[in-house]
Amino acid sequence: MEIKVMKKILEHTEKAAEELKMNLKEKGVLYINLMSSPGSGKTTIIERTVRELPEYKIAVIEGDIQTTLDAERMAALGVKTYQINTGPFGGDCHLEAPWIATAIHEMGIEDTDILFVENIGNLVCPAEFDVGAHYNVVVLSVTEGEDKPLKYPLAFKVSQVTIISKTDLLPHLDISLEKLEENIKNVNPEMKIFPLSSKTGEGFEKWLEFLQQSRKFL
Numbered sequence: 204m205e206i207k208v209m210k211k212i213l214e215h216t217e218k219a220a221e222e223l224k225m226n227l228k229e230k231g232v233l234y235i236n237l238m239s240s241p242g243s244g245k246t247t248i249i250e251r252t253v254r255e256l257p258e259y260k261i262a263v264i265e266g267d268i269q270t271t272l273d274a275e276r277m278a279a280l281g282v283k284t285y286q287i288n289t290g291p292f293g294g295d296c297h298l299e300a301p302w303i304a305t306a307i308h309e310m311g312i313e314d315t316d317i318l319f320v321e322n323i324g325n326l327v328c329p330a331e332f333d334v335g336a337h338y339n340v341v342v343l344s345v346t347e348g349e350d351k352p353l354k355y356p357l358a359f360k361v362s363q364v365t366i367i368s369k370t371d372l373l374p375h376l377d378i379s380l381e382k383l384e385e386n387i388k389n390v391n392p393e394m395k396i397f398p399l400s401s402k403t404g405e406g407f408e409k410w411l412e413f414l415q416q417s418r419k420f421l
């Protein structure tokens with residue numbers, strides 16, 4: 204009996220993910236799910252992307268356990284935004300497709316070109332739940348060390364893109380970018396990797412080009 208209930212919930216979540224993927228594609232909305240540990244630079248990447256792509260209508264769903272701080276950063280840019288807080292209902296460390304579907308329904312997605320979901324900050328739980336994104340993007344900052352793709356492989360296995368963020372800090376660190384990229388490729392040989400800095404804009408154009416091409420050929 205218990206097993207039946209669990210299966211039902213999982214089926215519901217998987218169905219919602221599939222529907223989101225399909226519906227947003229039909230509507231011409233590129234759907235990107237950003238995952239990373241807290242502080243890797245997800246919100247800052249979205250902020251710079253919004254500024255650099257003024258011709259695109261961008262919507263953002265923010266996932267956090269508490270606070271509307273990230274949604275406030277988005278609202279300050281005039282971006283359509285919606286905050287999901289999991290704190291009031293158990294403090295989940297990930298977002299699920301049905302909640303995103305509800306957020307989309309409530310905020311409205313008409314005339315949107317790109318939807319970013321900023322998942323809850325950690326490299327473990329979000330990777331376990333398919334939210335139906337067209338691309339899962341894992342963000343890893345250079346301060347986190349070369350070994351993280353090996354220690355948290357699932358996030359890298361379920362993602363198609365890795366952003367290596369904060370490259371402006373490289374001169375202050377001992378990390379080897381080469382070794383980091385090698386570790387990522389060992390976990391996922393197909394991974395597209397974009398090293399960039401949201402602060403200086405170095406490497407950012409390749410990420411923007413990826414978004415533009417993905418939106419065009421959705």
Ligand SMILES: Nc1nc2c(ncn2[C@@H]2O[C@H](COP(=O)(O)OP(=O)(O)O)[C@@H](O)[C@H]2O)c(=O)[nH]1
Pocket residue numbers: 239240241242243244245246247248324368369370371372399400401402403
């Ligand atoms: N030096 C540097 N700092 C950055 C960069 N991107 C983000 N940060 C800083 O890293 C901290 C966390 O960034 P945030 O975008 O809030 O991370 P999030 O928790 O993943 O959304 C903030 O203090 C940012 O200013 C970057 O490219 N270079």
Ligand SMILES: [Mg+2]
Pocket residue numbers: 245246247273321
């Ligand atoms: Mg954030």
